Amino acid sequence: MKGPDGWVREEIGALRAYHVAPAAGLVKLDAMENPYRLPADLARSLGEHLAGVAINRYPDPRDAALEAALRAAMGIPGELDMVLGNGSDEILQMIAVALARPGATMLALEPSFVMYRMSAVMAGMEYAGIPLAPDFTPDLPAVLAAIERLRPAVTWIAYPNNPTGNLFPRESVLAIVEASPGLVVVDEAYYPFAGGASFLAEVGRHPNLVLVRTVSKLGLAGLRLGLAVGPRDWLREFDKVRLPYNVNVLSAAAAAFLLARHEVLDSQARAIVRDRAVLEAGLDAIAGVSRFPSAANFVLARVPDAPRAFGGLRERGILVKNLHGAHPLLANCLRFTVGTPDENQRLLEALPPAIG
Numbered sequence: 001m002k003g004p005d006g007w008v009r010e011e012i013g014a015l016r017a018y019h020v021a022p023a024a025g026l027v028k029l030d031a032m033e034n035p036y037r038l039p040a041d042l043a044r045s046l047g048e049h050l051a052g053v054a055i056n057r058y059p060d061p062r063d064a065a066l067e068a069a070l071r072a073a074m075g076i077p078g079e080l081d082m083v084l085g086n087g088s089d090e091i092l093q094m095i096a097v098a099l100a101r102p103g104a105t106m107l108a109l110e111p112s113f114v115m116y117r118m119s120a121v122m123a124g125m126e127y128a129g130i131p132l133a134p135d136f137t138p139d140l141p142a143v144l145a146a147i148e149r150l151r152p153a154v155t156w157i158a159y160p161n162n163p164t165g166n167l168f169p170r171e172s173v174l175a176i177v178e179a180s181p182g183l184v185v186v187d188e189a190y191y192p193f194a195g196g197a198s199f200l201a202e203v204g205r206h207p208n209l210v211l212v213r214t215v216s217k218l219g220l221a222g223l224r225l226g227l228a229v230g231p232r233d234w235l236r237e238f239d240k241v242r243l244p245y246n247v248n249v250l251s252a253a254a255a256a257f258l259l260a261r262h263e264v265l266d267s268q269a270r271a272i273v274r275d276r277a278v279l280e281a282g283l284d285a286i287a288g289v290s291r292f293p294s295a296a297n298f299v300l301a302r303v304p305d306a307p308r309a310f311g312g313l314r315e316r317g318i319l320v321k322n323l324h325g326a327h328p329l330l331a332n333c334l335r336f337t338v339g340t341p342d343e344n345q346r347l348l349e350a351l352p353p354a355i356g
């Protein structure tokens with residue numbers, strides 16, 4: 001039969017497509033989205049701005065207005081080079097594609113962002129996941145031993161880490177950068193909620209350190225815009241595997257417009273951080289729930305029976321992420337995205353009966 005069997009690479013056949021849970025009619029606390037829309041007047045002026053965009057033209061591959069807005073909003077110095085992606089997911093993919101020499105290995109700490117492994121498999125790289133310690137900090141001797149043994153082409157570190165929410169000790173991250181013969185990418189998708197914790201100031205001081213950020217968790221997930229910042233010699237190679245025109249004109253124009261007014265997004269992020277503390281305190285008061293510290297816009301917690309609690313919350317109209325089965329260290333863990341105060345309150349009220 002002229003089907004895909006025997007033609008599609010085996011490792012792709014074994015892969016499961018990235019799953020997005022249906023959320024219609026539910027309070028959506030599963031995907032680390034900012035729960036707030038733009039203020040109406042800002043949304044209207046954005047619409048007017050986008051009406052002036054020349055959608056008959058291909059995007060400008062070096063969009064100076066967008067780059068300047070990103071640098072200003074994120075404090076990225078002019079001397080650091082930048083590559084833009086269709087979300088940071090595309091940056092992961094570009095890095096994997098560029099580094100996928102036969103036998104090359106990607107290293108990541110686990111549990112972490114599932115797209116690291118997926119991007120390795122898609123690009124045809126080997127993948128090695130080194131388990132975190134039970135408190136979700138890196139097991140540094142094990143990581144350093146793996147680096148020596150496997151000589152990974154790239155090591156991914158999410159800072160803060162998803163789905164655990166914590167910031168790894170700075171010295172551990174720097175020790176991994178120092179010990180790595182290949183590239184180390186620090187993925188700061190959750191930087192808006194991390195209280196200023198960042199490796200941005202380290203970029204440029206290490207020949208093998210690249211930083212990745214995104215506007216997704218800041219409140220612009222629908223635009224699909226991410227970026228890599230780092231030494232020119234690495235970024236030049238990644239830029240070669242970037243598809244031409246990967247960031248569309250409407251996303252570029254909307255992001256430049258909104259990042260030039262980033263105070264709105266920043267104050268939403270501050271509200272999310274305040275509400276995270278309320279959610280954490282509420283979770284701590286529920287018997288049977290043990291939650292982990294978070295520097296991100298979500299909170300990880302262990303319950304007696306996560307699949308059951310997940311189902312119970314869903315019946316009560318609340319969608320969260322069930323991580324039970326995703327990794328042994330995540331047994332009976334649920335991940336709650338911080339929503340609006342009202343949504344968080346609904347979660348806190350629904351959780352005790354959902355736990356049952």
Ligand SMILES: *Cc1c(COP(=O)(O)O)cnc(C)c1O
Pocket residue numbers: 032086087088089090113158161162187189213214215216221224225226
């Ligand atoms: C959500 C997330 C991203 C995805 O970012 P996009 O820019 O939306 O593709 C990247 N890294 C981590 C660790 C994430 O949790």
